[in-house]
Amino acid sequence: MHRKELDPESSAAAAFGERIRRHRDEHGWTQEELGKRMGCSGTHISAVETGRRPPTRRFAERADRVFGTGDRLERQSRAVRHTAVLEGFPEYVTHEMRAAEVRLYEVGIIPGILQTAEYASALTVRTVERGAITSEQGDERMSLIKERQAALLRTPPPLVFVVLDESCLRVPVGSPEVMDAQLARLIEFAALPNTVLQVAPFAMGDRRSIRLPLYILTTQSRSLVSYAESAHRGQLERETSSVVPILTAYHQLQAEALSQAASVAMINQLRKGTP
Incomplete structure (x- = not known):
């Protein structure tokens, strides 16, 4: 045979x-x-x-x-x-759903775990219109976002640290109402007892230690997992010796970024239409 x-x-x-x-x-x-x-x-x-x-x-x-x-x-x-996401990301998500600590850095768009349904939908619709993904893959993305957000509501919840490049706040997605609701969601997130939200302002210039989207997890057993993205590739890393320098760079980014209070103040200014 x-x-x-x-x-x-x-x-x-x-x-x-x-x-x-x-x-x-x-x-x-x-x-x-x-x-x-x-x-x-x-x-x-x-x-x-x-x-x-x-x-x-x-x-x-x-x-x-x-x-x-x-x-x-x-x-x-x-x-x-999950064919609509980059290689390595589905495996990253399986770890994220169980992690004790989640650290994210995002550029250009609000990360999936913080997106409102309207923001995620507007982003997905535009991506489908460009022909980058099919409508079925768009549904796939929306489903994955819901799964990730639901997993963060588990008991006990993970600690979640998020640093957003200022571009995440300023790039318009959907209507002004969609963006306002999305910014309001960020403020709600920052008020939770298990979260920290910071903005890396444009004024940081060359002081930023990370320039591409990055995700770092601490598992329940205290091991480390990282996931980094470029435009067309995703790289999952599970070797602690490789993740530790990435975690160090993330801490350096946090030290240079605005405090949570200053970050929330910036978001509120944007909601009021103040530059």
């Missing part, structure tokens, strides 16, 4: 399929036998293993139950389903 070779490096779907095949081989099951345990056909298993059919969340959850892998397959499957 011909057995198709899999290249897990070729795509997220191939990596997921290769993992399913590896677990199946370890148990000594055929595709038909695994299908019976998961409530689907052997043909379906074959299609997922070879990357011809993306795994649904339900499929991945059933695979986790059958193989006893906790929720690892379900988390990996998100990288296949």
Whole structure:
């Protein structure tokens, strides 16, 4: 019987399929036998293993139950389903949803975890209109934003530190009413007991230690995870030795940025139309 070779490096779907095949081989099951345990056909298993059919969340959850892998397959499957975001980001989100501390730096737009539904919708609609993503991928993005925001409401909540480049506040998205509501959301966020919000003003000039969007997590076990983005790439980093210098740069950015009180004052001035 011909057995198709899999290249897990070729795509997220191939990596997921290769993992399913590896677990199946370890148990000594055929595709038909695994299908019976998961409530689907052997043909379906074959299609997922070879990357011809993306795994649904339900499929991945059933695979986790059958193989006893906790929720690892379900988390990996998100990288296949979330095709509208950069590589590495779906995995970052799985860590973010459980992190003890979240640190963000964003440029140009308000980060997803702080976006109002109207702001997120206006941003997504414009991206679809440009042809950068499909309408289905736009729905995917909106769904991911909701998942991330819901996860931050868990008990106990994580500590969340956010530094926004001043451009995040000044780049208009949607109508003036949408922007005003979004700025109001930032003020509400800053008032929470588990958050810190700061603005990195244009006046910082070359004193800013970070220039591209950056996300840093401290997990429950106190290990570090970082995610950095350029225009077309995302890079997830889990090696502590590599993340520590990034965390140091983030602390330097916080030290140079406006205090939370001064940041909130700037946001209120913008809401009043004051330069």
